[in-house]
Amino acid sequence: MEQQSSPLPTAEQYVDDLYAQDEQLEFVLQSIRDNGMPQISVKRGYGRLLTLLVKMTRAGRVLEIGALGGYSGICLARGLAKGGTLMSLELREEYAKLAHENLTKAGFGNTVTYMTGEALPNLEKLYAHNERFDFFFIDADKGNYPNYLEWAIKLGTPGAIIIGDNTLLHNKVMDPAEQGNNVRRMREFNRMMAEDPRLESVMLTAYDGLTIARIV
Numbered sequence: 001m002e003q004q005s006s007p008l009p010t011a012e013q014y015v016d017d018l019y020a021q022d023e024q025l026e027f028v029l030q031s032i033r034d035n036g037m038p039q040i041s042v043k044r045g046y047g048r049l050l051t052l053l054v055k056m057t058r059a060g061r062v063l064e065i066g067a068l069g070g071y072s073g074i075c076l077a078r079g080l081a082k083g084g085t086l087m088s089l090e091l092r093e094e095y096a097k098l099a100h101e102n103l104t105k106a107g108f109g110n111t112v113t114y115m116t117g118e119a120l121p122n123l124e125k126l127y128a129h130n131e132r133f134d135f136f137f138i139d140a141d142k143g144n145y146p147n148y149l150e151w152a153i154k155l156g157t158p159g160a161i162i163i164g165d166n167t168l169l170h171n172k173v174m175d176p177a178e179q180g181n182n183v184r185r186m187r188e189f190n191r192m193m194a195e196d197p198r199l200e201s202v203m204l205t206a207y208d209g210l211t212i213a214r215i216v
């Protein structure tokens with residue numbers, strides 16, 4: 001009888017399997033499921049990239065927009081040197097609470113500060129208080145990505161890194177038939193990242209896309 005061969009893994013599955021399970025991060029994913037929250041944390045490979053990039057750039061002040069259960073927060077905090085800090089903006093109190101619990105369990109409870117509510121007014125507050133950051137991770141409501149990018153440029157120190165997640169938006173950005181608000185705004189974000197003279201950037205197309213820029 002002819003043997004059925006199992007389908008090949010995707011490149012992302014292959015890479016994910018190459019690395020040992022990360023108990024702290026798996027715990028976060030389980031806590032998100034247990035609390036009935038959306039399972040939309042940053043993908044494992046990009047989480048590892050966040051840690052590496054924070055380390056490689058020696059960023060001391062990191063700002064995240066969209067905390068959910070703290071998965072990306074832990075990845076970012078792991079990259080910080082002693083004394084580094086993470087500011088995390090999250091719409092929902094209950095999500096920020098779980099994220100803080102998870103960062104505390106991971107040993108980063110005193111590294112992170114949460115600001116809850118809509119991110120835009122909080123970004124304005126941070127600017128007014130003269131807070132500046134050298135690393136940004138944008139991962140909240142997609143329709144505001146271009147606004148978050150403008151704020152990151154304003155709040156960024158020279159050479160700051162700005163990263164946006166989900167920049168392919170389930171491949172909708174390439175499909176001219178897709179004309180919803182989030183898709184149009186994500187296209188606008190991608191175009192800004194590619195063309196804005198204040199930035200130099202690269203777009204990674206694994207998983208759901210990740211765009212990385214540096215303020216020139």
Ligand SMILES: C[S@@+](CC[C@H](N)C(=O)[O-])C[C@H]1O[C@@H](n2cnc3c(N)ncnc32)[C@H](O)[C@@H]1O
Nearest residue numbers: 041042066068071072090091118119139140141
């Ligand atoms: C994709 S999830 C973030 C995942 C997280 N970065 C991670 O990888 O672990 C998006 C988060 O953005 C939050 N969010 C949505 N709209 C927001 C807004 N206007 N201001 C601040 N946070 C918002 C959601 O509540 C949700 O927790």
